[in-house]
Structure formats: C-alpha cells, structure tokens
Amino acid sequence: MRREIPASDKNRFLQRISGILYPGRCVLCDRILEKSAQMVCRDCRPLVRFIEEPRCCRCGRPLESDTEAYCENCKIHPRLFERGFAPFVYDGAVKEAIMRLKYGHRAENARFFAKSMYVCGKPFLTETAPQALVPVPIHRERRMRRGYNQAELLAEALSDLTGIPVVKNRILRVRGTAPQKELGMQQRKKNLAGAFRITGETGRDRMIPARVLIVDDIFTTGSTIDTLAALLLRAGAEKVYFSCAAIAAGFSV
Template identity: 40%
Template sequence: MEARRSRFLDVLYPRRCPACGDIVRPKGELICPECRERFSYVAEPTCLRCGKEILEPEMEYCYDCTAHTRSFDGGVALLNYDQRAKESIQGFKYGGRPEYADFYSAELMRRYGKRLRRWRIQAIFPVPVHRSRERTRGYNQAEVLAERIGELLDIPVWKGVLVRKKKTMAQKELNAEARQRNLEQAMEIEGDLRGLKRILLVDDIYTTGSTAEACTKVLKREGVERVYLACVCIGKN
C-alpha cells in the first residue's frame, strides 16, 4: 500500500531538479546528471570559521572572519552564492520545493560527512524564521534541511527550541552594530539545553554571518560550548 501511494505521489508531484527546475531525469535521481556541473561548489581551501572559500592557501580565515569577532566555532558550506545557486534557493524557499533539501543534504554529507562526525555533534538546530514568514512559505526551509541532515547523521533535530520571537526591522536601514543587536534581540530559547555542549546550526544561506552570530550567542548563553554551522550557499569574499 505504501509503495503504491509513493508511486501515485511521484506521478502527481514529480521531483524537480534543484538546478534547472525541470522534472528530474532519470527518475530516482536527486538532480539531472548534466545539471550537477552547473553549480559552483565551494572549493578548498576554506575559512576555518565559516567555511567560505579563501583566496590564499596560507590564510586560515576569510577577510570577513578576520575583520569581525565570531562566536561560532567552525562551518561548512556547499555552494558559492551565484545566480544559479540563488535561483535554486529561491525555489526551495519560496517556490514550494522542499524536496531540494534531499539533494543539498546528500551533497553536504558527500563532501563534509567526515568533518561533521568529527565535531561530535549532539543535536541539530535549524535557524528559526518568524512564525508569520513560516505561515506564508508553508515551512521553514532551514528546518526541512536540518531534518534531512539529522536523518543522514542519525542525530536528533531540536525544533521549536531556538525561536525568533520578533520580526526584525529592515536590516538594510541599519548599520552593522544595529543589525547585530536587532537580530540578537529577536532570538530566544524556549526549553532546557542542559547537557547539550556541541550543536550544529543549519541554514540555507550564509551572507554576512549576522544571523549565525546572533543564534550562537543565544545558545552559548544557555551553556552550549561549541556551535558549528552548515549551510547550502555562502557568499564570496
């Protein structure tokens, strides 16, 4: 019965390619084989803090992480945030394509699975969105991605614990210090984190690092010792 239902859903809602947006061919794949190379994968060497590509092999940290204090302890990112990646994420985030998370999570594991396991993560936290935005989109894309990664790593996903209680003001109207304060005031913990020392924070896009920093500070105030990041897309220096 379950197999029949799955085939029926495949006919009604065939999987779409995260690169081209068309129905994936051949059936059963997560991406059209010829589309895989359309993405710009993050290449080594990468920043030891955020996972961004760095320009010189002798550098340990990117310019952004050198210039700004970071509270998180390490990160990995799958794709450089170019036009192709932007279109893919927009489909995932706003276009009703949660199945893209299957490809993103599988690729993150293929490239960084060993590193993620070395971090000895105890729990996975999705970066929260305000409830009004989640209602509009139908889901929190970071939560969908976190669930897939949790399944592959066999690590629990803590949903609804790190929450965004306030809708943030328009960030573009604020300077860097005000943006950071704005985000930190929006984040709260609802629950008991005792015993959690090492967590993975999951999001779809890393740009300035302000959101990851705000989440990390809130988590560390509650006793978490190590916060690591995993994201699909990251900006360049």
C-alpha cells in the same frame, strides 16, 4: 482464489502513480526530470561543485590564495561559533535553487542540500561530533505564510542522514526582523539583537548539549549564526558549529 499483490509491486505502482501526479523536478534548473529518483538532471550535474581548498578556517568561505587562514569577514568580526562549512557558493543555479526553496514552494529541494552538506561535510561532522542540530528559527508569522521553515527542513533531512537529533521548538524567533541582506553589519547586529529566545531556561529544560551544529540556508556575514551562537552558549552549549547550504563568496559588511 484472490491473489495478494506483493508489497514490492504495490510500492512500485504507487511510486509510478505519484511520479505522474507529482513529477520530480531538477533542483538546479526546475525542469521535470526523466527519472524521478534523481535530484539533478544530466545537464545540471556538472554544476554540482563543492567548495574546495583553500577555504577560510573559520567559516569555510573560499579563499583566493592559501597564504591567508581567514576570510576578510572573519578577520574583522570576532566569532562566537567555533567554525562551520557550506558545500556550495551562493551563486548561479545554487542561488536560484535556494530561492525556490524559500519562496517558490520547492520544499523538496532541502533534501538535495542536506545530502550535499552530509557528503561534503563528512570529515567535519566526524571531527566535531555535534550532539544536536539547531535550525535557525524564523518568525511564526513568516512560517505560517511559507508553510515551513527551510532551515528546519534542512536540519531534519540532515538528521535522517546522520542520526543526530534536531532540537525543535525550543528556540523562538520572537520578533520579525527586516531582511538582513539589505542592511550593513552594524544595522544587522541591531536588527538581530533580541531576535531569538530560548524556552525553558531553568532546571533540566535548560539543557542544551555541549556540542551543537546550527543549520541554516545561507551564510553571508555570519551575524545571524553568531547571534544564535551567543544564545546557545548562554544556555549551556560549549562549542557551537554551523552548516549552511551555501555561503556568499565575496566580502560583505
């Protein structure tokens, strides 16, 4: 008589096979992990440090002292988003891990950053209670070249953890923009103006929930988030928040 192999044994077997074929890599140093269930190796674990207080009350950037409420960027630029946060400073091993997520075909790194956004942002998410997650769209051609949009992967993984739905395919990046990091603030604004478009802006299709959380990989000056926030506010959102995987520490114009 043939004996059925229990499902749990099958799963363990499949896990072992896939672990051999596709060994897990440490998100932060990219070395192969001993245990594929982990995301960060033992050596890199001390590098997982969330941003602590004092932080900018608007964008969550770390501040040098708690005498100020806002960072230099938020003092200069009027913001359209309410407020936001990132678990990490965009620097060192975190920076390299995000670069691999964007350009090095390490799509799986999104899971680690979404988990960090979830753990670090629990009080924020409870307080602001967003009804939808909106990943910052990338242009169709860039998406085809890369195979995915990293902001969408972050939003989907965050949605799995929070149960908040992702608004997908409603907001388009209508034209490719020059890489933001090489531009000054005024140039950035010009570069972004008209970069996003929302589909179905009439009738019921127009409905964007009242409280929206924009999700992206990196926050530098915030001009991308602000441009998208303007569009969402026009389309019916009342409060727009954001969460990014990492935020640039210093002042940038």
